[in-house]
Amino acid sequence: MSWDDAKTFDGPLDELAYGSRLIGQDPGLVLHGGGNTSVKDTVSDLTGAPVDVLYVKGSGWDLASIEPAGFAPLRLDRLRALLTVAQLSDRQMMNELRCALLDATAPDPSVETLLHALLPHKAVLHSHADVIVTLTNTPDGESLIRKLHGDRVVVVPYVMPGFLLARACASLYAAAAHHGTIGMVLLNHGLFTFGATTKDAYHRHRQLVGEAEEFLQAAVHSRPATRPTPEPVRLVEPVELAELRAAVSTLAGTPMIVSQHSDDTIQSFVEHPELASIASRGPATPDHVIRTKRVPLVGRDLNTYAEEYRAYFAEHAGERDLTMLDPAPRVILDPAFGMLTVGGTAKDADIAYDIYAHTITVIERAEAIGGYRALPPGDLFDLEYWELEQAKLKRGTTSGPLTGEVALVTGAASGIGRACAEALRHRGASVIGLDLTPTETSPDYLGMQADVTDPDAVAQALDQGVRRFGGIDIVIPSAGVFPATKPIAELDPDTWRRTLAVNTDSVATLFRQAHPFLTKAPRGGRVVVIASKNVAAPGPGAAAYSASKAALTQLARVAALEWAPDNIRVNLVHPDAVFDTGLWTEEILTQRARHYGMTVEQYKRRNLLGREITSADVATVVAELCTDTFAATTGAHIPVDGGNDRVI
Numbered sequence: 001m002s003w004d005d006a007k008t009f010d011g012p013l014d015e016l017a018y019g020s021r022l023i024g025q026d027p028g029l030v031l032h033g034g035g036n037t038s039v040k041d042t043v044s045d046l047t048g049a050p051v052d053v054l055y056v057k058g059s060g061w062d063l064a065s066i067e068p069a070g071f072a073p074l075r076l077d078r079l080r081a082l083l084t085v086a087q088l089s090d091r092q093m094m095n096e097l098r099c100a101l102l103d104a105t106a107p108d109p110s111v112e113t114l115l116h117a118l119l120p121h122k123a124v125l126h127s128h129a130d131v132i133v134t135l136t137n138t139p140d141g142e143s144l145i146r147k148l149h150g151d152r153v154v155v156v157p158y159v160m161p162g163f164l165l166a167r168a169c170a171s172l173y174a175a176a177a178h179h180g181t182i183g184m185v186l187l188n189h190g191l192f193t194f195g196a197t198t199k200d201a202y203h204r205h206r207q208l209v210g211e212a213e214e215f216l217q218a219a220v221h222s223r224p225a226t227r228p229t230p231e232p233v234r235l236v237e238p239v240e241l242a243e244l245r246a247a248v249s250t251l252a253g254t255p256m257i258v259s260q261h262s263d264d265t266i267q268s269f270v271e272h273p274e275l276a277s278i279a280s281r282g283p284a285t286p287d288h289v290i291r292t293k294r295v296p297l298v299g300r301d302l303n304t305y306a307e308e309y310r311a312y313f314a315e316h317a318g319e320r321d322l323t324m325l326d327p328a329p330r331v332i333l334d335p336a337f338g339m340l341t342v343g344g345t346a347k348d349a350d351i352a353y354d355i356y357a358h359t360i361t362v363i364e365r366a367e368a369i370g371g372y373r374a375l376p377p378g379d380l381f382d383l384e385y386w387e388l389e390q391a392k393l394k395r396g397t398t399s400g401p402l403t404g405e406v407a408l409v410t411g412a413a414s415g416i417g418r419a420c421a422e423a424l425r426h427r428g429a430s431v432i433g434l435d436l437t438p439t440e441t442s443p444d445y446l447g448m449q450a451d452v453t454d455p456d457a458v459a460q461a462l463d464q465g466v467r468r469f470g471g472i473d474i475v476i477p478s479a480g481v482f483p484a485t486k487p488i489a490e491l492d493p494d495t496w497r498r499t500l501a502v503n504t505d506s507v508a509t510l511f512r513q514a515h516p517f518l519t520k521a522p523r524g525g526r527v528v529v530i531a532s533k534n535v536a537a538p539g540p541g542a543a544a545y546s547a548s549k550a551a552l553t554q555l556a557r558v559a560a561l562e563w564a565p566d567n568i569r570v571n572l573v574h575p576d577a578v579f580d581t582g583l584w585t586e587e588i589l590t591q592r593a594r595h596y597g598m599t600v601e602q603y604k605r606r607n608l609l610g611r612e613i614t615s616a617d618v619a620t621v622v623a624e625l626c627t628d629t630f631a632a633t634t635g636a637h638i639p640v641d642g643g644n645d646r647v648i
């Protein structure tokens, strides 16, 4: 996407938001919270007095989708005064920044606010452009940049972001800048460009990045290709992946999502003869460290990785009062696994993937022009343990009782199944949803079209689900049919068989297929079976349905007995009269109500409590049964029917 010259703006802030989205949507420039932008303007305050203001990106906003409300307005005079102070702790700096806001409800200003404030130009754009970090993560990086961009840029050696970097840039900029200066290259970090408008700064960004890309392409192509041809992919069985995820989760101290990725670029990288060396030098730009850790695990030796992480912590924490983060890797590179990315949520695992997929290209291209060289571990440690970076991770992440866990739900496109999928996701779980009807997929939901009575289709769905999330901790068989009411004397054998095939046989098959994964669930496996009130209180005309649910109930009871030693809990819910499902139309409801001489409202509430039972009521019980509230419960039967005098 490039600048649309026909576009008009409602002031400099609106133009900044547009330009920020343009660079934010280019993954070669900005990935997940990297980069920040600003514009300076003069506004009138409430008293009518003019105030010079810096609008800078607010924390928690992504440049790819930022709106004017995502920029924090600050008093520029105050920011510039702060730059004259010799020392400022992080806490003091963030306090001063908040106190300099013109709007108390604005988001926290970027940690790079003071750097934006010191530059005299109105508009400033900062990215971690892949090409700039590729060039500057090589032994000749600095001279390459000077040769390419000449004195149009001020070159800044690596300094930890925050107040110290702002101070360093202030003196380097003052010493080196002239009227032709259009940007600053921060070695091992990224690029700043500036101008009188965001449009100017944007074109300068594109210009400098374009020149670097042109140089890099020529340099890389002038060398013989060193990339080995990948072996045909022979990825491990999903059950091995689930085993590895269990071990990763143990190290992390909490269930983790592990996603498997494989394509030609990844395979040739993980089969690179120098993999252990090139992958162990560090990230392309320091703030990636909070997403990928300093280095990936090469191979499968998690224990050695964790030992090395502990040693790295001990060495660099020194006397500082820091708490060690978990020592589990966030990226795992192995020829048979491809690339695995790890996160507390599926979204975090996806972010680690996006970042490392770019890192692979950065490493390979830097290797082609003199060798990839990242910052020393001490600098990366400082960023990994920087309170302001860790705050970025915490912002916007809400964790529930099932965060990091994976649930498989059948019949997930409608009714009780869909409500269960929603309730589980609401509690933090990632969900693999199977249904005959396709459903859309999102980071924490993998929708798959499969007929539960087809064992091969289910096996394939399980396989894909495990490769997406790393395992299966929870199984909710919810797919079911309720055939038309028929007395036994008129029973159609096909309907009978079909009802048992969907409601009973498919669950037996699913149990058999899911068991190897449930045994590897980091916090123990859980199964909740959607049975029916009909098990205890069958209805005339519902022989096939009642029999299928009774058999299903026995199956689940036996599973509870057999699987308790595997730390798998199996519980049952018995719903009744849940009318907000696909089975019930207004017409059928009216008919049934008339049959009992009731209004539809009375019919829906004909239970002891006199309340209507919804899919969400059932799903809440199902999801709670999967939490630790019921850690000591297996083999339980819980009615969700408003109370039934035939059952009680």
Ligand code: ZN
Residues within 6 Å of the ligand: 034, 035, 126, 127, 128, 161, 189, 190
């Ligand atoms: Zn940066």
